[in-house]
Amino acid sequence: MDLKNLLHTAIRASLDAGKRIMEIYENEDFEVDFKGDDSPLTKADLASHHIIMKYLEKTDIPVLSEEGRDLDFQERKNWNRLWIVDPIDGTKEFIKRNGEFTVNIALIEDQKPILGVIYVPALETLYYGDLENGSFKAEKVSSDADLAKIFEISTKLPLKTNREKFTVVASKSHLSEETVEYINTLEEKHGTVERISKGSSLKLCMVAEGAADQYPRFAPTMEWDTAAGQAICTFAGKTVYDHETGKEMLYNRENLLNNWFLVK
Numbered sequence: 427m428d429l430k431n432l433l434h435t436a437i438r439a440s441l442d443a444g445k446r447i448m449e450i451y452e453n454e455d456f457e458v459d460f461k462g463d464d465s466p467l468t469k470a471d472l473a474s475h476h477i478i479m480k481y482l483e484k485t486d487i488p489v490l491s492e493e494g495r496d497l498d499f500q501e502r503k504n505w506n507r508l509w510i511v512d513p514i515d516g517t518k519e520f521i522k523r524n525g526e527f528t529v530n531i532a533l534i535e536d537q538k539p540i541l542g543v544i545y546v547p548a549l550e551t552l553y554y555g556d557l558e559n560g561s562f563k564a565e566k567v568s569s570d571a572d573l574a575k576i577f578e579i580s581t582k583l584p585l586k587t588n589r590e591k592f593t594v595v596a597s598k599s600h601l602s603e604e605t606v607e608y609i610n611t612l613e614e615k616h617g618t619v620e621r622i623s624k625g626s627s628l629k630l631c632m633v634a635e636g637a638a639d640q641y642p643r644f645a646p647t648m649e650w651d652t653a654a655g656q657a658i659c660t661f662a663g664k665t666v667y668d669h670e671t672g673k674e675m676l677y678n679r680e681n682l683l684n685n686w687f688l689v690k
Contacts, residue, residue: 427485429541433556434573436509436531436543439481443474443529444547445569447514451523451548467520474513474529482509487533490678492650499680507535508678512650516626519598525549526598526625532653537676542657544627552576553631555583555661563635583662584636592616595638597645598623604644604686612640630655633689634662641689644669649682659689 427435450470475493482489490497491511502508509531514520516527525548533541533556541556550568555561562580594609601623613619622638630652632638656666656675668675669686 429556429558432485432487432533433541433543433554435481435485436533436541437545437552437554437573437576439478440529440531440543440545440552441567441569441571442481443477443513444545446470446473446477447527447529448547448569451520467514467517470520471513475511478511478513478529478531482511482531485509490650490682492648495648495682502678503680505678507533510534510650510653510677512627512654515651516628519625524598524625526628528626528628530627530650530654532657532677534653534677537678538674539653539657539660539677542654542661544631544654544658546628552580553583553634553658554580555634555658557661559661561634561658561660561662563631583634583658584664587636589620589637591618591620593620593622593638593640595622595624595629595632595641597629597643598625602645605642608642608644627651627655630659630666630689633664634659636662639690642686643688644686647684647687649677649679649684652684652687653677655689664689 447470475491487507487509488505489509512530514527515530519526529545531543532539544553550566552564552567561583563583564576564580567576596605629641633641659666666675667688675687
């Protein structure tokens, strides 16, 4: 299956998963113990995972998902191609009902993202990108949208902006002291820095589309939190730097916990 068809598969998977997530999000009682196995969040995670897997299994490419986090490295270390999936990214945003949660699907080749899809079901916004065509954003994308229509209304990233201030996007729910200190150093360099708080992988998308200059993440994340967003950033001309290596972040590592990183 070529990259174009793989992109189509990932987009359709994200939209169908988003549809089921929204059914649970809009109709379930959230006054529950979210650690319970039958909580709306757990139901939504598992439902999204199973829907996405039905699509990706047809590609004959192995899948590393947050729901399969215990997959042994000995089993996946020789995978030169794999999907990395987060069925719902932005747990706290889901619980808060602020709409800033996403479905993340990335295709990795030789440890580097070559395709990424991020769907924001509550906002009906789709970001996608691949190494052959660049990255794009489409708005008002319903879960049953026709792919041809999506491509027709998509805008290539980065978007044109009229920002005057240096802008940093940071986590809405996981802001560390180190991140605050880093932003303070940016203020010394650039003067007043505008700060934007966003949940989930939307922060990577903000840099990709040009709404923010940087996204520093000096707090824990996992590979499935960033893989799709890194693809979209990369093919929009941005870079996700591993804080320890100073190089682009790599994937399908033995340790799935990311180092700190900086997107710019």
